[in-house]
């Protein structure tokens with residue numbers, strides 16, 4: 001289904017729910033991070049691309065007299081009503097409403113009031129699979145609100161507003177990668193983002209002989225929230241021990257010299273971040289040069305570092321990477337790594353397009369044999385960022 005068709009289907013569902021056609025429809029994609037994991041909140045580099053999986057929001061001016069926004073999801077459940085004549089407060093932790101609510105609050109804080117409306121949200125981004133379903137929800141909401149209020153935010157401001165929604169309303173102290181890529185992605189490009197300066201470079205990824213295969217382990221270990229914040233503070237401790245404002249300014253030698261000034265854990269976290277920033281820049285060079293074996297090796301190295309030093313992998317992610325590695329270049333696989341925050345979710349593999357079907361079959365069979373879990377696999381070309389489908 002194309003994005004236009006998806007938009008039409010959500011518009012039809014809106015009509016069924018609210019008995020009128022939507023006036024506005026907006027969409028924002030999920031993402032897969034090719035490399036550069038846990039570097040964004042260390043002022044480092046990341047290298048994500050948008051995938052052709054989207055969160056779509058259809059909306060129309062409110063049919064009720066109440067001064068409120070009504071949000072419904074196609075997943076079902078009770079509608080969420082957001083009062084517009086009272087201060088905004090986060091809903092209870094874990095509620096999906098917090099993501100759009102935080103974005104609506106961010107618009108209000110800028111004096112941008114969309115007024116009462118009814119909305120229906122639908123997503124094809126797997127939820128909680130490490131493909132940024134939350135950023136897609138925030139950014140699609142922001143895109144919808146821009147359309148309603150008739151003012152386009154600067155893309156950096158839009159991404160930061162969405163990130164703030166996640167911090168303040170969803171209680172997740174995420175970095176900037178997911179919201180930036182969902183806003184700024186361009187079809188057939190991977191985004192090299194400097195998380196310190198916010199400078200971006202769109203690196204073309206058009207080689208038809210290469211495919212990125214996303215493999216969802218379909219496990220989600222419930223550690224993520226607390227562990228993520230813990231990694232952030234360990235990185236800050238590492239930077240402090242080095243006398244730096246962030247690990248971005250450190251190199252391997254500086255770290256070795258200062259090893260005795262920090263705990264072994266903090267040392268290993270810093271080692272990952274410093275190495276990963278370098279790997280990300282090398283991988284971008286590799287993509288520019290279509291040097292797929294090198295990009296693949298960097299992906300494996302990234303995974304090993306996330307598993308051993310950063311300790312955010314899990315047996316299921318390791319199993320997929322191990323299977324990919326055993327298929328190897330002869331079988332068409334150049335590289336594979338976990339992607340996103342970790343502790344479950346997805347891996348991303350770089351493979352030969354003409355062998356992707358065979359690779360998928362082998363990974364599925366072997367993964368199921370080892371873990372007794374069925375994985376979900378799909379390929380995606382780099383997709384475009386947030387867009388308005390109807391206004």
Ligand code: GLA
Pocket residue numbers: 036037038039040041174175176177178340341342
């Ligand atoms: C999550 C966060 C991102 C980033 C990744 C790890 O996806 O939302 O900001 O930190 O984890 O790279």
